[in-house]
Amino acid sequence: MRRVMYCIMTVTVLTNWSAAALRADTEQASKPVSTSPSFEDVKAWVGAYKATHRGNRGKDWDINATTPAQIAADPAAQRLLAICGKDQRPxxxxxxxxxGGSDHQWIKPEKSALVYCVHVPVxxxxxxxxxxxxxxxxxxxxxVLFPDQNPCKDQQxxxxxxxxIGDRSNFEILVDTASINDGRDVGLSLASASTAxxxxxxxxTRVHLWDDA
Structure with missing residues (x-):
């Protein structure tokens, strides 16, 4: 068992290469996974997903902003969403x-771990x-899903x-995920809630990570 460290639709015209990549990625994503994916597996899946979901100025990369209908139609999204386990989001x-305010991607992702798993409303x-x-x-x-590959694994x-974290504003992404959809999916109303x-x-062991001021 792997040890883990318990964090407007657009239409695009694909090039021949990207269309082929999309087909290959979808076919691979449709195959059942019998064992937990490795770090290299997930890294490859992320790269393929990013290459084949280029719409909406990059926002189509965000698997946690996809709708249930979009997820149901996208095996590659399903595969990535499943890597952390039940009642969690990667x-x-x-x-x-x-x-909110000025939407932006995770800042300096190259400095961060590949995947942070966040427990979500239940x-x-x-x-x-x-x-x-x-x-x-x-x-x-x-x-952190893969602690051995965490660039800060030697920190305390x-x-x-x-x-x-790359930039302190990135914590907001972790916090927002912990209250994904403001808890509506499970009958809660978390729009005004703070998060610890x-x-x-x-x-x-568990340690306090960040203050959501």
Whole structure:
């Protein structure tokens, strides 16, 4: 078992190369995966997804902004969304966007880990995701999917993420994912909630990651 560190539709005309790449990526994504994907597997999937989802000025890369209908029609998106497990979403710096004010991609993704897994809203609280309605606060667990390839694996505590975040504004992407769709999918209303992300380290201990001011 792999140890993990428990963070307007556009129409484009594809070139012959990109159309072929899209077909190949879709065919590969349709194949069942019997074992957990490796770091190199996921890195290749991310690169293929980015190459074949170029619309909307790059926002089509953001798998966490896709609709259920878009996901159902896109095996490559389904494959990436499944890499972190149940009730989690993968935040992939090479694909992720931050929205509000001036929308922007994850800043300096090359400095960050390949994938941060973020626990998302659930109907009933768990050790990895809770909502305190009185305080209007979400507490959500985050971890790095491939800790051995984490560029900040030699840092201590929260710095295993903080030191490689690239830009502090990138934390907003992790926070927004922890309250994805403002909790509507599970009957919650989290638009006004603050979020306290907790980082799960490779040994299972938890540390406070960042203050969502």
């Amino acid at each position: 935040v992939i710096p090479l694909l992720a966007w931050e929205y 109907r009933n609280p768990t050790p990895n995701w809770q909502y305190d309605a009185r305080k209007e606060q979400v507490t959500a667990a985050v971890y 505590g929260a710095d295993q993420v903080v030191a490689c 992300p907790m980082l799960i380290l490779p040994d299972g």
